[in-house]
Amino acid sequence: MKKLSHGCTLDCFDCCKFNIYVDKNEIVKIQGDKEHPYTKGFICKKGLAHLDRLKHRERIYSPMIKINGEWKEISFDEALNIMAEKLKYYKNKYSSKSILYYEQYGNGALLKSMGDLFFNFYGGVSKSKGGPCWSAGIKAQTYNFGDVKSHSLDDMINSKTIFVWGKNPAFTTIHTMQSIKKAKSNGSKIVVIDPIYTKTAEMADKYVRIKPNGDGALALAMGKIIIDKNLYDRNYIKSYVNGFEDYKNYVESLNLEDLIEICGVSKDDIEELVMLYTNKYSTILLGYGMQKYKNGGNTISLVDILGAITGQIGFAGGGINYANKVYPNVIDSDPYNSEKSCENRFFYVSHMADFINDSLLGRDFYDDDKVYLKDASLDKESKKYNTPIKMSVITKSNLLNQLANLNNLNDAFSKVEFKVCFDMFMTDTAKECDLFIPTTSTLESEDLIYSSMTSPYIIYNEKAVEPKNELMDEYEFFKELAKRVKLDNYPYVDKQEYLSKVIEPLKKFNDEVDIEYLKNNYFTIHKPVAWEDKKFKTASGKFEIFFNESLYLENNNKKDNKLSFKLLTCHSRDTLSSQHMMDEDGISVAYINEEMARKLSFNEEKIVTLRNHNGEIRVNLKIDNSVADFIVLMYVGWWTKHGNPNYLTDSGVSDIGGQVTYNETEVEIDFAV
């Protein structure tokens, strides 16, 4: 029996390392690597499910073309020819920008992204900016710090208090949870701030229930008290922080009672949070839900500022941990300079439907950075391409499940003449396409993976088994497609050569590093304390304070409509986005608390309709007192057949970073049968 090394390619904080035991091209078991410094031997059931998905009865092994609404199996050769002909035709007739290429992180491995490289050599296409996951927070931290870094999980042992703010690691990052538990048993206090009494909150020393989108107000209230009580660190601010006086003036102008009303946290609780936080050193772990609002970037910055003004950035036990971009700026992710060969145009993910519709009607306008302007006025005639979207290619994404306002998006997507989807299964997105390209499982591909969220280790994935049926993975498919489209500069090299170029810059950290080294060693370049040298990567070299007063006030002035509920869509323990939900029976489940149920004269589980201006879905409504008042909680991942909350979600764009504003969604509950 062979033991092979592999890492989990799901888009998860943990990027676990496991060993695969293989006998005669059959995987006997997958087991968390006990020796790995991050994984420490345990992985979650989603990681173990790579094996179920590999052998799943509904796995598709043959390319298929849709003819008169019916799928027909074809060979890879035919699929390549069809796709190559379409790409040549649309490029000649409308330009390469008539292709919409969309990818996400359904698989986080490097070679699964060859579509991106292909379309750069093709000449550039229409592609998205911003995203459904974390982009407002990434932009905010980049403004504040100049980059996005986190402390190692082990450093939490040095924290007097650990603030878990809008994050539920018990469900979403099990190794973070282990480190929190370890720090707690070593004497650290755990504070959980969340509108939901989560599984993580159950083990906290203090749980603070906050109103949805009250996080910015809470951060401002804490900042105001810190300044009123002279708890800020003058020396640190003088040396390392820009913009403090403006911030001080701003928070001093705010009324604490107003902030308390917006965040829903009592004055006593806020004072206790300040007392705990300013007892150095304390750390904050930030979740991604709190930035899925119109003011999402502002919110993350307001929390970052707390760390800066109290002098807790760059010290063991401190830090504001949002994400951990260890490798993107170090490795060579474009070793053949494909970006020099292209000119793309862009649209925000949230605007995809409008972008497609407007491009087809010739009503699409663009800013100087070639980004589509939704609701642009017609006097911007000069910034036009006159290129309709005629073809779309989707890899690593179930976008007609995961993006917001799906009725709108489905309608626009259906107007695109020719649509191609790469996947292992007939997803909600694949069903709506014209050509289906079956992909390999991670277990059938060699590759390289790393996470930019928490785990700092880079992992080489050995190919564990040959696919049962003949399959081309994305690397080979796009290489062959490039030949047929006649892309001269495309790198027609093998995978090892390509990956070796990608990791070449790591040699400056350790000159032994190559594929073989990564296969046999645990490798990271991460330092346990972020910004220890206090040399921030901003233009000034200092932490840059920024806040958006007007945006915040606009949010404050929103009228509270007591008839409607805020729909929060959170990540569950059991599925990574939509990937593990296809076998689920029945209809989707939503939760409200007992008090809300009493107001609605509802006393047991019932099938109801959730409705708003975007659409409606049927759900099984249950009572759960972990949910705060006026919230309907649903978990992410339900398919269309179950009742997907994304038929209701808001497709706005955050203040910065182009984040989809899912959590702005309001719904009404209709009990009529």
Ligand code: SF4
């Ligand atoms: S989903 Fe996350 S926690 Fe689970 S095995 Fe994969 S990387 Fe590890």
